[in-house]
Amino acid sequence: MEQLLQHFRESEKAFVEECHHWANEVDEQYIPKLTSFLNPRERYILKTIVAQHGLLYASEGGFEGAENKRVLIYPSYHEPTVEDFDIVVFELRYPTKFVQLTHREVYGALMNSGIDPTRFGDIVFQGERVQLAVASDLQTFFKLNFTEVGRTKVLLEQVEKPYFVSQRTLEERLIFVSSLRLDAIVSEVANISRQRASKLIQGEKVKLNWTVTTSNAQTVQLEDMISIRQHGRFYILRLEGTTKKDNIRLVVGKLTG
Structure with missing residues (x-):
């Protein structure tokens, strides 16, 4: 162990x-x-x-x-x-003629409702329509406690056969870095200087696996997700050895769509 x-x-x-x-x-x-x-x-x-x-x-x-x-x-x-897998998918019913919800608003409302974030999955948008995957043993709790997004009343209606696609399309790219330090990788994927990358990290503008980190020296590993404010989200997909100059060959995927 x-x-x-x-x-x-x-x-x-x-x-x-x-x-x-x-x-x-x-x-x-x-x-x-x-x-x-x-x-x-x-x-x-x-x-x-x-x-x-x-x-x-x-x-x-x-x-x-x-x-x-x-x-x-x-x-x-x-x-x-x-x-x-005991998953239920709900569609949010709300007055679409008057309101346009966003992912951030829906996620924030779920968190404010006291719902454990490990008990729901992706929030998927298709135009003005919104669907949400939840653990089936908590479906009654969700219906009773998730009734508003901001000032907008919402109603959860179960979807028997989900047909939305969660848009996790990754645009792959090969990069070369001197180390697996977070600041080195942020610098390369965002195409900014190492100094600028360091300032973004220390300024709490970077998340590693959905959590803000201020450590430039944090080591990045496979399947990590790096979110850089105003630059997007990147996933560490594969390590492909080193170059003759001992730089690391790393395949990253940028979330698109």
């Missing part, structure tokens, strides 16, 4: 230990285990640990191309189905 923890950040150790607990539970009880909604970095960590236990792993987010997904850890005898 200690040897494995060395591969992850100090801030991730509690989650790594929780992943081990889930895997041990499946090992001992020999029944599947369903998680809450996890982001891509969390799923990468969980998948790594599940493989070490010789167990299997499947994920589902309610939408095609979903970014946040629930994960099913299961022994070899089990054959997962969509129903195993």
